[in-house]
Amino acid sequence: MDERRTFSRAGDPSRADAAPEPERPEPEQSGPGQSGPGRQRWPIRVFAGLILLAAVLLLWPFADWSWWPIVIGLGVLVLVSLLRLDRVLFGWAPHLAGLVVVVLMAARSDPWAWGLAAGLAVLVAGFTRLPDWRVLAAGAAVTLVCGVGYGVAHYRTTAQLRADQAAADTRYRQSRSALPAEAVLPSITTDIAADDAVKACGILGSPAGQQFAAAFGAPDCASAVHQLNARVVNPRGYANPRLPAGSVVKRSDHTATVLGCRAWPDPAAAPGPPLGQFELRLYQGSTYLITGYRSCG
Incomplete structure (x- = not known):
């Protein structure tokens, strides 16, 4: 009789004095807001803005330090604000202006400079994703290939310009002395x-x-x-x-x-x-x- 009472009391899960079950740890959230277990990524707009800023800074020297792309980009930002289009863009208006600047600067440079700037931008993105090194490795590879290509193309262009200038000077001297x-x-x-x-x-x-x-x-x-x-x-x-x-x-x-x-x-x-x-x-x-x-x- 006492044994049945004890068994019933221990096996009834509805009783208040039943042993509590151990708490299960909540699974860690993963998704676009993380770069690893328990690590919070930057917001996507901040991340995109940093990439655009890096691209602008990297392309600027290849665009002969021209201010016109930056001025036009600021003009696009002001125009979007005056037309109230920033609400339609849901906070992406500065990114649109930055994209305009990048496109205009890229148009003033050569394709090797585009690839070099893109590779360096991917490198910046890779540093923010560490310890995941795959993006960093991809950025380093693109930077290396495009950097070598730009160096070779720039050297050939400079050498060709000097040769053309020397030939033009010779022709000019000959035309004056003939x-x-x-x-x-x-x-x-x-x-x-x-x-x-x-x-x-x-x-x-x-x-x-x-x-x-x-x-x-x-x-x-x-x-x-x-x-x-x-x-x-x-x-x-x-x-x-x-x-x-x-x-x-x-x-x-x-x-x-x-x-x-x-x-x-x-x-x-x-x-x-x-x-x-x-x-x-x-x-x-x-x-x-x-x-x-x-x-x-």
Whole structure:
């Protein structure tokens, strides 16, 4: 009788003195607000805003530090506020303005810069998701590939620009120094009479300018021009040499020779120091470039 009473009392779950069941721990919430067990992620709008800000800061140097994308982005934000569209966007109006800035800056840069900025933005996102390293690794890979691509493309572009600029400078100098064969000697003597070494040496070019300087024992072309100018006794007569017929020899291989020694056969009556022989090469049309020089002796 006592045993049945004890059994009934212990097996009845409705009795107040029954042993309480142990509490079960509540499962941890997981979802878009976490990056790991018990760890709270940043709100999605804050996270997206940080990514846009990082993209703007990373693209800005590649967009030549232009302020126009930022000004336009602020204008979009003001326009959205004035039109009351911020309510329709549910708080995403600043992100829309940031996206406009990113797009405008990306349009001013090259695709490698886009990839580099995207990779760095993913890196920033990966740091916020640690200890989950997968996003961080993906961002590092994209940054490495696009960084190398940007470096190679930028180096090639810079080298090509320098080569193009050098070629353009050469063409410009040649176009300024190209003359008809009959005008070569008068141009040189006119510049010597005026002591204009810049123009005279520009017409002579290289290596003719070096040969010209060596022929008169000068260290360079400009010094030779100054030395010859000091020996000019009649600047007007020296600037107008009279070459006899046959002093300009043109050949079928697009070269020519100007025999400057024939301008003043009598050195005693010459208005200045006699000049030697100029070798020419056809440039464009009927104009020539001076390619060599040697003295009369």
